[in-house]
Amino acid sequence: MSAVSFDPNTLGPEFYENPYPTYAALRELDPVHRCPDGTYFLTRYADLDHIYRDRNSFSSDKKSVFAPKFGVGSPLYEHHTTSLVFNDPPYHTRVRRHIVGALTPHVLQAMEPQVVALVDGLLDRIEERQRFDLIEDFAAAIPIEVIGNLLRVPHQDREPLRGWSLAILGALEPAISEQQRAAGDQAVREFTDYLRILVQDRRSHPLENDLLSRLVEEPDLSLTELLHNCVFLLNAGHETTTNLIGNGLSLLLAHPQALHRLRETPGLIGSAVEECLRCESPNQLGNRLVIRPFEIRGVVFEPGTYLTLCIGAANRDPEEFPRPDVFDIGRRPNRHLAFAAGGHACAGMSVARLEAQVAIPRIIRRFPGMRLTGAAVRGGRARFRGYRSLPAVIA
Numbered sequence: 001m002s003a004v005s006f007d008p009n010t011l012g013p014e015f016y017e018n019p020y021p022t023y024a025a026l027r028e029l030d031p032v033h034r035c036p037d038g039t040y041f042l043t044r045y046a047d048l049d050h051i052y053r054d055r056n057s058f059s060s061d062k063k064s065v066f067a068p069k070f071g072v073g074s075p076l077y078e079h080h081t082t083s084l085v086f087n088d089p090p091y092h093t094r095v096r097r098h099i100v101g102a103l104t105p106h107v108l109q110a111m112e113p114q115v116v117a118l119v120d121g122l123l124d125r126i127e128e129r130q131r132f133d134l135i136e137d138f139a140a141a142i143p144i145e146v147i148g149n150l151l152r153v154p155h156q157d158r159e160p161l162r163g164w165s166l167a168i169l170g171a172l173e174p175a176i177s178e179q180q181r182a183a184g185d186q187a188v189r190e191f192t193d194y195l196r197i198l199v200q201d202r203r204s205h206p207l208e209n210d211l212l213s214r215l216v217e218e219p220d221l222s223l224t225e226l227l228h229n230c231v232f233l234l235n236a237g238h239e240t241t242t243n244l245i246g247n248g249l250s251l252l253l254a255h256p257q258a259l260h261r262l263r264e265t266p267g268l269i270g271s272a273v274e275e276c277l278r279c280e281s282p283n284q285l286g287n288r289l290v291i292r293p294f295e296i297r298g299v300v301f302e303p304g305t306y307l308t309l310c311i312g313a314a315n316r317d318p319e320e321f322p323r324p325d326v327f328d329i330g331r332r333p334n335r336h337l338a339f340a341a342g343g344h345a346c347a348g349m350s351v352a353r354l355e356a357q358v359a360i361p362r363i364i365r366r367f368p369g370m371r372l373t374g375a376a377v378r379g380g381r382a383r384f385r386g387y388r389s390l391p392a393v394i395a
Ligand code: HEM
Pocket: 060, 084, 085, 086, 096, 099, 147, 233, 236, 237, 238, 240, 241, 244, 281, 282, 283, 286, 287, 338, 339, 340, 343, 344, 345, 346, 347, 348, 349, 351, 352
């Protein structure tokens, strides 16, 4: 597909395998690309950085977009339009304050030994089996427990969380089938029914140092707002962080020199994780709605114009990143947009960084001979980039 005919609603298998040549062509030839449906697809770093920070001209409110996509009143519509991420102030500010306020450095510090124990437990199990799936048995098994711990979801209840999360976030793909929509609606119903019981329980038995106990006490959050923002929180931290760990390990295994360097210099883990976030951004696409006339590179956006912000392309923009296609675990500076920027910048970025900074060094140190054995299976999504399966062996 050429840059001029690019249509995010009709993407082929080669795009899912490797979208970067398409992104490079768009960035160079048509950085403010008008799609066949009248929306725009933006790929330059400077443009995304500006748009993410300019809340006077660009809105996160998706009601007008989600109404035709999900149907007003449907579970998916209610969920996504109540999540803080798809709202503007003052509602967004109110909800975000509670979440950011709960993820303090103290909470994160207390989380670290739990993440270490969790990762080591998974590695013990992998060692017994020798052959394993880097996604199923490792990358995906970490975030679900971390977020589950944050909201103190009882262990025996966690099994369905990942499936619900995949179905709800999957419905955010640029084009979805009727079947995907129905699965998303069903997942929202089941997830909120489950959380309603958990919230009732937490109201009568509050726990100490628990995010959910804290949120249920907030007088300015209605039950509907509480339920949907908890669903969002559980989802936001799942697939994205799974993909960070999975993409990161896949990048390292494909770049043996970088892997060797990281093993020899463990202090590079901070910049290595940032480079994984930049090179294979787990969340590749974001959106904003124009609410004030705005001109960018000679194109005038009228209010009501819908924009797709391509983080995956911006994070490889040569104007910001020298040699952008080179995976350099010591890259500095590295002001990538993997967590977006501005007022909606990821509220859980410290949690995600902590998980990756614990998981990646522990597995590469413990299994120095680890290698991939079979065909990698991609997630098949444009918005969330990652693998469904990465078969591996420890030696
Ligand atoms: C590598 C992992 C992650 C990535 C790449 C990621 C990416 C993002 C991005 C790009 C946004 C901004 C969306 C937008 O405004 O369009 C966002 C928002 C958000 N993320 Fe993350 N995220 C990750 C992990 C997490 C985790 C672990 C949590 C929770 C513990 C979390 C919670 C949130 C929340 C609450 C928001 C909404 C912030 C707001 O609207 O003010 N994320 N994330």
